[in-house]
Amino acid sequence: MEGLKSFKAQGGLCPPCEISLSDEIFGLFQNLIYTTAGIRLSSQKKGLLSSRLLRRLKKLGIDSLYEYYRRVKDDSDELVEMLNCISTNTTHFFRENHHFEYLKNKIIPELLRIKSSEKTIRIWSAGCSTGEEPYSIAITLCEALGDMRGWDIKVLATDISTKVLDAAQSGIYEYEAVSDMPEDIVRRYFLRGAGDNIEKIKVRDFLKDMIRFRRLNLKDGAYPFKRKFDVIFCRNVMIYFDEGMKQHVLSMFHRHLSENGHLFLGHSETMLGSNGFKSVFITVYKKI
Numbered sequence: 001m002e003g004l005k006s007f008k009a010q011g012g013l014c015p016p017c018e019i020s021l022s023d024e025i026f027g028l029f030q031n032l033i034y035t036t037a038g039i040r041l042s043s044q045k046k047g048l049l050s051s052r053l054l055r056r057l058k059k060l061g062i063d064s065l066y067e068y069y070r071r072v073k074d075d076s077d078e079l080v081e082m083l084n085c086i087s088t089n090t091t092h093f094f095r096e097n098h099h100f101e102y103l104k105n106k107i108i109p110e111l112l113r114i115k116s117s118e119k120t121i122r123i124w125s126a127g128c129s130t131g132e133e134p135y136s137i138a139i140t141l142c143e144a145l146g147d148m149r150g151w152d153i154k155v156l157a158t159d160i161s162t163k164v165l166d167a168a169q170s171g172i173y174e175y176e177a178v179s180d181m182p183e184d185i186v187r188r189y190f191l192r193g194a195g196d197n198i199e200k201i202k203v204r205d206f207l208k209d210m211i212r213f214r215r216l217n218l219k220d221g222a223y224p225f226k227r228k229f230d231v232i233f234c235r236n237v238m239i240y241f242d243e244g245m246k247q248h249v250l251s252m253f254h255r256h257l258s259e260n261g262h263l264f265l266g267h268s269e270t271m272l273g274s275n276g277f278k279s280v281f282i283t284v285y286k287k288i
């Protein structure tokens with residue numbers, strides 16, 4: 001890694017922000033990432049992988065991707081760090097807002113009827129990234145229900161990346177992230193920072209208390225849930241998976257959804273074949 005060495009000698013920041021990566025070593029990472037997380041990296045992602053790992057290598061003082069690969073192979077904590085570096089976490093509040101409208105107008109009224117004696121609602125945001133999706137779900141629940149007294153309502157939010165889960169758990173965002181939301185919603189569910197933090201907002205505690213954040217790898221053979229979910233959101237996550245991994249995840253969702261439960265996928269993730277689901281709205285499926 002000549003480039004990185006001379007760049008280190010100069011003591012500056014890496015001008016190209018990329019380390020050269022042979023096809024062979026890229027293949028090792030491709031396999032490792034696929035067997036660990038089910039994420040298929042196409043060969044076009046070579047540059048992206050090396051630029052994303054560069055910062056980590058610099059932090060560890062490692063100057064070859066092969067050396068880093070050997071380290072990751074034997075060190076499960078470093079494997080988690082690598083997954084933090086390579087995962088794509090783009091998200092925002094009320095992304096694909098028609099899904100939240102459908103949740104509020106169609107699914108929640110249905111759940112209030114079906115669950116009127118049990119009085120529990122469980123929603124899972126799988127691949128929650130930095131938390132905007134589960135917080136949008138929790139806000140939708142509060143807005144739809146008004147008075148939640150007597151109801152036991154919980155949102156589980158999981159991701160493979162510990163880095164995004166830490167950000168989600170903090171509930172702190174740039175004010176910009178909520179600037180498109182109606183002002184009364186922002187006031188009800190967020191606190192604006194003061195002084196140096198004027199450009200930040202923080203999710204109010206009562207909203208955060210509705211959500212549990214946990215690390216979960218969707219590739220795992222078994223998911224650790226005793227109770228079933230009424231609704232599962234897994235949006236813009238399966239685009240990174242191949243067909244086998246998608247089938248695994250869909251069958252797990254089917255198993256962990258309650259009767260007539262709903263599954264929300266991302267806008268480009270249509271379901272081929274029935275998989276035990278029927279389409280009821282734009283990329284929303286009902287368990288059959």
Ligand SMILES: C[S@@+](CC[C@H](N)C(=O)[O-])C[C@H]1O[C@@H](n2cnc3c(N)ncnc32)[C@H](O)[C@@H]1O
Nearest residue numbers: 037087090091127129160161217218235236237
């Ligand atoms: C693009 S974000 C989607 C965030 C949100 N669901 C949305 O639609 O706005 C994809 C998320 O999936 C997570 N992810 C990727 N592979 C995963 C896996 N095997 N298990 C769990 N989460 C995974 C990534 O860490 C990332 O945070």
